[in-house]
Amino acid sequence: MERLQKIGLNFSATVLLTAAAFFPANAGNPIIANQGVNDPHIRIFDGKAYLYASHDKSARNETFVMEDWQVWSSDDLVNWTLQSTLHPDQTYLRAQPDFTSAWATDVAEKGGRYYWFFSEANRQTGVVVGDSPVGPWRDALGKPLLTEDLTPTHEYDPGLYSEGDDRFIIFGVWDYYLARLGEDMISLAEEPRKMDIRGARGPYTFTTGTPFDGKLTDDKPFLHKHGDLYYLSWGAFYATSKNLYGPYDYRGAVITEASFPTGLSQPTWPTGPQQGRHGSFFTWHGQTYFAYCDISQSGNRYFRDTFISYVHYRSDGSIAPIRVDLTGVGEYRASSGPIEAEEFFANSGFSKRERADASNGFDVVLDGAAGELTFPNIGGLGGKDTIVLDMKGAPALPFKLSISRKGASAPIASHQLEGANRWRIPLGALGDSESLIIRLKREGQGELALDRIGFE
Template sequence: MKSRITTYIKIVLTGFCLCLLVQKSQAQAVNSSKIIHKWKATGNPIVTHKYTCDPAALVHNDTLFIFTGEDFEGGQKRYNILNWCVFATTDMETFWEYETPLKAPDFKWGEQNAAWASQVIERNGKFYWYSSSQRTGIGVALADSPKGPYKDAIGKPLLTNDDSFGKKHSWRTIDPTVMIDDDGQAWLYWGNGACWLVKLNDDMVSYDKNYGVKEVKFNGELDFPFTEAPWIHKKDGLYFLSFAIGFPERIAYAISDKPEGPFEYKGIINEIAGNSNTNHQAIIEYKDNWYFIYHNGGIQTDGGSHSRSICIDKLEFDENGLYKTIKMTTNGVQNK
């Protein structure tokens, strides 16, 4: 009898130890992204140890996370973006970078050097990374932490050129931006040459086929000179949709009282961003201040249109609750 009890205790203890090991392994997997670089920014650009582009931003647990693409190196003559990056700060002065959270080849269906513009959003404790890949569409990756690592959630593009009707050029299904409205409905916008939108389902990795794909109307018109880089957010009951216009690009914006529009065009808020043909923005509130995060070609040695750098400046609103024009600075937000 004693032998049987001893054996039973050993089995129970072994099972308990195995459970602990599994839990430890899972915790390590969730927190496996390490800080690889830390620095104190002194102005714009805020990242100078590598070339970064197409920023997106997310506030989580009192931390501002900034997600970017990484231009391959200085002096580039074409877009060569192999992976995305994730940076973080809690005071807009000290920043740190985590290990690479996601690479273009992680989307096996995508182009291997086209880690184009993206955005991360949280829902129910999961983090969804919507990313574009030039001609092959928009995918979604999933993680348990904003810092990653992320994995392709569905093994195929969520949206392709077949969804981006009315245009023929091959790079039209790019630049996703996503918002979860007050009623819990998630909306995804994207586009080059036009702006389209869908209602995401609750799973965040599929969209409402009954609602379908809609093209955003501006001032009641579909034929509007929209270039790319939409970013959507809501403030005081209004939906603010900013986007790049023209080429070289400036950032304009429009407003609506409904997420699907139509949107009323309000004008340019950010001019050509210094030595870069493209301009791409994230607009976010953090610790009672609003920030405009963008890229330029501001590293003087060999920055440019294909070797870009992330900058941050303050965003302010006028007496009507609309954007004031952005004042791009080299001081940034650290020296004010």
């Protein structure tokens, strides 16, 4: 949730709100169109993706009107189903019948139970408990867990982080505080610690003399780990550390001018397209994603959508700028050109690797003897019958390639190849949409790196 509600101009909404119900919603980005689903935190439980989100009430909003929190689920990041809604009167907020500040939220699992933390505007944080990722929910405390007098910051925008048997909560604006949760998950096991971020930046450029001078970060803190680095992010910006409690060093932003190859940088928030990007990182099937707020479709900062983009880590631990587009993730459009291999949906046996050239791109490299990559929902294949594989370099070693439809027992193509960096493999007539699995098996020594795939 964006705390500075009165900065700059409002944009009029250009979309109509349709009623949310228990039905699938799908189509690229935004992942759930015209529903006001925002502040996304996506968690993977038992092989399914769950989106815990805030909910802007109407495309006609002229301020933040958020009356409930929602849980959506997906098996493929393309098709989403509304599973449950948490209303303020199901929590300690029942004493406020006109409550419209159901701000950002996140969830953590422990011991087979699910703990859903929610913001009471920019003041306090409560928690409800359920026996499944979608509830039903009960308020185990009957009062806030994080009270407004707990720390010098504002106790809202909770982010949850899990490591081993421990669960941590991070929260705040301008300054962030981190605390380990108690074994019961509804208490704190320690005093919250202020996070030190060296060289922090954010979407704001306050001048000297404002109340926020020197506090250039934002709200919406989130923690995740990749390799041996912890990543503390606030919206589009992030810092890294080798220690969970820091100190953290500012590294940059995942959204830059390079993030908009097909447009979508306008309309935006008053300080530009890096503002208002409340988001979360998650990893599934070997792929990492960033889910975040966007207003390019509504034009209204008070009626936001959720976008998802692929995340690629460079060798130095920094994150390459994400691509913000309408295609989204988990589906592909053959008519838009080749598919970058690193944008797989599922991966077994491969690693991403940053290219050494000036392209700023990535390849996928076979780690062991065999591996497979899954690319579901490839659209626009009608009239095409050949797959084109671009390898990085020209591997001299022999390797075996097979291509299968997802769920099929036999491949539609199987070949032994060597000595070239581009292969055109006949597949036979393809349907307009296909879900394909590419398998590579090493039969000699040397490197196997796949750059991209296309169709003719």
